[in-house]
Amino acid sequence: MTVMGTPRLRKEDPKLLTGENKFVDDIHVPGELWMGMVRSPMAHARVTSVDTSVAAGMDGVHAVYTGAELNDMGLWAAPLPCAWPVTDDMVNPPHYPVAAEEVHHVGEIVAVVLADTRYGAVDAAEVVEVEYEPLPVVPSIAAARDGDAVAHSDLDSNKAYHWPLIPDPDALEAAFASATHTIKAEFEQQRLIPAAMEPRGVLAVPSPAGGDVTLYSATQVPHILKVMIAATTGLSESKLRIVAPAVGGGFGAKLNVNPDELLSVTLANKLGRAIRWTETRSEAAFSTHQGRGQLQTIELAADGDGKLTGVRVHLDADMGAYMMLITPGVPLLGSFLYTGVYDVPAFGFTCDGYFTNLTPTDAYRGAGRPEASYAIERAMDLLANEVGVGPDEIRRRNYLAGGGHFENLETASTLVFDSGHYSPNLDAALELSGYDQLRAEQAKRRADGDTKHLGIGLCTYVEICGLAPSRALGGLNYGAGGWEHATVRFLPTGKVEVVSGSTPHGQGHETAWSMIVADKLGVDPDDVTVLHSDTAISPLGLDTYGSRSLSVGGVAIAVACDKVIDKAREIAAHQLEANPDDLDFEAGTFAVKGSPDKTMPIQAVAFGAFTAHDLPDGMEPNLQEQVTWDPPNFAFPFGSHVAVVEVDEETGGVELLDYTAIDDCGNQVNPLIVEGQVHGGIVQGVAQALWEGASYDADGNCRNPSLLDYLVPSAAEVPNMKLGSTTTPSTSNPLGVKGVGEAGTIGSAAAVINAVCDALSPMGITDMPMPASPATVWNAIQQAKNNNENGGGQ
Amino acid sequence: MQVEVTVNGQAKSADVEPRTLLVHFLRDELGLTGTNVGCDTSSCGACTVHIGGESVKSCTVLAVQARGEDITTIEGMASDGVLHPMQQAFMECHGLQCGYCTPGMVMAATSLLSENPSPTEADVREGLEGNLCRCTGYHNIVKAVLQASGGQS
Numbered sequence: 001m002t003v004m005g006t007p008r009l010r011k012e013d014p015k016l017l018t019g020e021n022k023f024v025d026d027i028h029v030p031g032e033l034w035m036g037m038v039r040s041p042m043a044h045a046r047v048t049s050v051d052t053s054v055a056a057g058m059d060g061v062h063a064v065y066t067g068a069e070l071n072d073m074g075l076w077a078a079p080l081p082c083a084w085p086v087t088d089d090m091v092n093p094p095h096y097p098v099a100a101e102e103v104h105h106v107g108e109i110v111a112v113v114l115a116d117t118r119y120g121a122v123d124a125a126e127v128v129e130v131e132y133e134p135l136p137v138v139p140s141i142a143a144a145r146d147g148d149a150v151a152h153s154d155l156d157s158n159k160a161y162h163w164p165l166i167p168d169p170d171a172l173e174a175a176f177a178s179a180t181h182t183i184k185a186e187f188e189q190q191r192l193i194p195a196a197m198e199p200r201g202v203l204a205v206p207s208p209a210g211g212d213v214t215l216y217s218a219t220q221v222p223h224i225l226k227v228m229i230a231a232t233t234g235l236s237e238s239k240l241r242i243v244a245p246a247v248g249g250g251f252g253a254k255l256n257v258n259p260d261e262l263l264s265v266t267l268a269n270k271l272g273r274a275i276r277w278t279e280t281r282s283e284a285a286f287s288t289h290q291g292r293g294q295l296q297t298i299e300l301a302a303d304g305d306g307k308l309t310g311v312r313v314h315l316d317a318d319m320g321a322y323m324m325l326i327t328p329g330v331p332l333l334g335s336f337l338y339t340g341v342y343d344v345p346a347f348g349f350t351c352d353g354y355f356t357n358l359t360p361t362d363a364y365r366g367a368g369r370p371e372a373s374y375a376i377e378r379a380m381d382l383l384a385n386e387v388g389v390g391p392d393e394i395r396r397r398n399y400l401a402g403g404g405h406f407e408n409l410e411t412a413s414t415l416v417f418d419s420g421h422y423s424p425n426l427d428a429a430l431e432l433s434g435y436d437q438l439r440a441e442q443a444k445r446r447a448d449g450d451t452k453h454l455g456i457g458l459c460t461y462v463e464i465c466g467l468a469p470s471r472a473l474g475g476l477n478y479g480a481g482g483w484e485h486a487t488v489r490f491l492p493t494g495k496v497e498v499v500s501g502s503t504p505h506g507q508g509h510e511t512a513w514s515m516i517v518a519d520k521l522g523v524d525p526d527d528v529t530v531l532h533s534d535t536a537i538s539p540l541g542l543d544t545y546g547s548r549s550l551s552v553g554g555v556a557i558a559v560a561c562d563k564v565i566d567k568a569r570e571i572a573a574h575q576l577e578a579n580p581d582d583l584d585f586e587a588g589t590f591a592v593k594g595s596p597d598k599t600m601p602i603q604a605v606a607f608g609a610f611t612a613h614d615l616p617d618g619m620e621p622n623l624q625e626q627v628t629w630d631p632p633n634f635a636f637p638f639g640s641h642v643a644v645v646e647v648d649e650e651t652g653g654v655e656l657l658d659y660t661a662i663d664d665c666g667n668q669v670n671p672l673i674v675e676g677q678v679h680g681g682i683v684q685g686v687a688q689a690l691w692e693g694a695s696y697d698a699d700g701n702c703r704n705p706s707l708l709d710y711l712v713p714s715a716a717e718v719p720n721m722k723l724g725s726t727t728t729p730s731t732s733n734p735l736g737v738k739g740v741g742e743a744g745t746i747g748s749a750a751a752v753i754n755a756v757c758d759a760l761s762p763m764g765i766t767d768m769p770m771p772a773s774p775a776t777v778w779n780a781i782q783q784a785k786n787n788n789e790n791g792g793g794q
Numbered sequence: 795m796q797v798e799v800t801v802n803g804q805a806k807s808a809d810v811e812p813r814t815l816l817v818h819f820l821r822d823e824l825g826l827t828g829t830n831v832g833c834d835t836s837s838c839g840a841c842t843v844h845i846g847g848e849s850v851k852s853c854t855v856l857a858v859q860a861r862g863e864d865i866t867t868i869e870g871m872a873s874d875g876v877l878h879p880m881q882q883a884f885m886e887c888h889g890l891q892c893g894y895c896t897p898g899m900v901m902a903a904t905s906l907l908s909e910n911p912s913p914t915e916a917d918v919r920e921g922l923e924g925n926l927c928r929c930t931g932y933h934n935i936v937k938a939v940l941q942a943s944g945g946q947s
Contacts, residue, residue, distance in 0.1 A: 018869065022827065118818065197832045198928065199831075199832070281832065281833035508891070680928070707832075717928075
């Protein structure tokens with residue numbers, strides 16, 4: 001029986017449902033000390049003095065360290081790492097875990113206390129007295145680009161890099177020069193606070209004999225973290241063990257190398273005491289990176305039928321105060337996708353990265369791709385208006401391969417899309433959403449003069465995931481490869497153990513990997529145990545981000561299973577006295593062709609490999625294989641989303657009434673998990689469109705760092721979703737799988753804002769800033785009404 | 795200060811600072827780490843437990859205020875290795891992914907059903923307003939609660 005492709009309940013769930021799982025903050029060791037961070041209240045200032053005496057004298061306080069003291073202790077071999085220097089001349093100011101002389105964002109650490117208790121660490125941090133000399137603040141991208149203030153006083157400018165991707169500049173110029181229709185639009189991708197429900201936290205435990213440190217961290221990337229901690233602290237990699245225990249969501253926010261991780265490891269190593277820290281939610285706005293933060297300009301050129309002839313894009317991207325692990329590369333991850341699912345002959349993209357005095361930015365669910373999808377899909381609606389056709393029709397006219405099935409198609413942005421089949425996917429979305437009835441309802445409301453306006457928004461996205469071919473990443477100056485490692489081994493009892501390099505934080509790897517192995521080896525999924533997230537058990541891996549787990553890590557496991565079968569076949573043939581080529585392998589049993597009584601279950605082969613009493617000459621005992629899989633290409637999932645909103649003209653309130661998504665992530669392993677990923681992704685994108693946004697004042701203070709003010713939606717704000725799928729297998733891997741972790745987020749923000757603009761289009765409204773809060777929408781309506789009354793409508 | 799409570803049917807006590815929050819008492823003193831902390835403003839509901847059968851965010855209560863109370867945490871929901879019907883429904887409906895909000899969600903949802911045994915979808919959404927989840931988009935959580943109520947799913 002085939003397990004892959006069927007919905008299967010998760011083996012992870014019982015422990016999570018009963019509270020048995022251990023997250024970092026649940027793990028305690030004797031003698032542990034709590035770390036408390038003294039954080040700067042100023043966005044940009046010189047630190048003129050730090051007085052730690054009162055804190056150091058408090059009961060239960062073990063030590064207090066300033067940035068200068070930590071530097072003098074020789075704990076740092078290098079600054080915090082940036083693994084993606086996107087250009088050779090990229091500016092990358094040194095960033096140490098604790099600032100010694102100048103702070104560059106609110107919340108930057110200026111001193112660290114170690115105390116016996118959770119509360120004691122907070123108390124002590126509060127009485128460290130720091131004096132600051134304020135410096136001019138750069139509180140936004142626009143200020144970084146246009147203003148006089150510099151975010152780092154030893155730099156001449158806030159510009160960090162300029163990155164161009166213009167494959168054929170002449171063709172691009174010609175496309176715009178000869179266009180019948182041109183569209184130019186500017187959008188702001190506001191900063192987002194990732195807000196995984198589990199705050200980040202660390203526990204560094206030195207070994208009793210000294211020398212080795214185990215770091216438990218709420219991280220998505222234990223393997224990358226291990227390499228980076230070694231490089232940053234000078235500690236030997238072989239003396240570090242990183243464990244990501246149960247991790248409560250990541251969304252990119254746990255894909256970094258953070259001051260707390262470095263401080264806990266080095267201080268634990270130095271003092272011989274376990275050191276721990278867990279961020280508070282309000283602290284997370286400063287201690288964990290944020291997402292998005294871009295000003296986008298997109299221009300379309302099209303012929304008289306609305307057929308695209310060129311797309312030109314410029315981004316100004318907010319790095320925040322420092323380059324974190326992949327800060328500068330995030331906008332570029334989207335660069336190849338500004339032509340969307342469309343056949344665009346000429347393309348050009350440029351990005352300028354700027355420093356501001358705000359929390360650093362870095363990966364957040366979709367990382368560059370939701371931004372790209374938003375810009376092209378918003379612009380396509382503007383083009384539809386310009387040409388005078390519907391949003392579905394403008395898309396169909398421009399689909400790659402005319403909307404038909406394609407494989408390995410090179411696009412104007414230089415990438416080769418693995419596979420696609422866009423028209424049927426849109427058809428399915430329109431049908432499931434009841435698109436025609438919705439348009440009829442909209443027309444009726446408009447005819448009735450209803451002040452509750454119905455809006456219908458489409459988004460047909462494509463994304464790039466499955467990071468990635470190592471060579472391609474090298475071409476982008478990325479500091480690592482894109483492979484993934486897996487080990488598959490039969491235990492003597494016939495059970496299977498899988499060691500996964502990719503690391504889950506809610507995605508259900510244990511269940512999904514068991515299903516892949518079950519189908520390959522013909523075993524029960526419950527007889528498969530998946531080991532992961534501990535560098536002592538899984539020494540090789542490149543972890544989980546960019547929707548890469550299945551299409552890289554899962555495929556590595558499938559390929560390792562194939563190698564296990566190959567070896568098992570040799571052993572079975574030897575023991576059945578047959579030629580290996582004459583053996584069939586089905587449902588876990590080898591059988592000699594034409595001799596149905598000569599069979600051997602793979603578990604018996606495994607036991608024979610363990611005893612090694614009768615193996616072919618020269619064969620190593622045991623049945624286990626390792627694979628490092630480096631995919632030949634990325635994967636390009638796609639989908640069509642339809643959002644339905646009601647906009648109340650009198651209050652500006654937007655209600656999401658209905659949401660339909662048809663996603664195509666290639667072959668599915670577990671449709672239950674696929675749907676769950678899409679649900680969550682959609683709501684995160686909807687939240688960007690309607691509610692979320694980190695807001696900063698002119699002094700660089702975050703106005704809404706807590707969950708009181710930062711509006712992560714609850715169940716009451718979102719509707720049920722209608723999901724479906726089409727299946728266009730990937731050509732990038734033997735399982736034909738793509739990836740689905742970010743798809744929902746990549747499609748939904750554009751669909752929702754397209755719906756809001758569609759609702760208000762009779763008033764002449766064509767754009768709406770995110771988040772489309774009641775105040776923002778109401779103001780736009782008032783402005784439109786004033787324009788219309790004045791006969792303007794400009 | 796000495797705090798004595800009944801937790802999951804067992805008498806427990808510990809000596810804590812007066813300012814100790816109930817959630818830290820449960821987690822750090824009693825070792826019941828199934829109850830999670832997701833915020834510092836009583837917004838997220840990850841720390842929801844039952845006090846006297848009613849759901850309470852245990853970060854809003856001082857341990858000393860819970861003296862003598864009968865508290866149930868997520869560790870007290872399954873019995874003899876059998877999941878509580880709400881836990882079972884969450885599993886069957888894929889109502890959890892990372893699982894961090896899940897203990898609080900399950901506690902809030904069981905309390906919701908004890909007050910309203912036959913909720914509509916809108917009742918469930920409204921009733922769980924104080925519990926945040928970042929993974930599921932709530933779709934399957936709502937489905938699970940409706941299933942546990944014996945209603946439509």
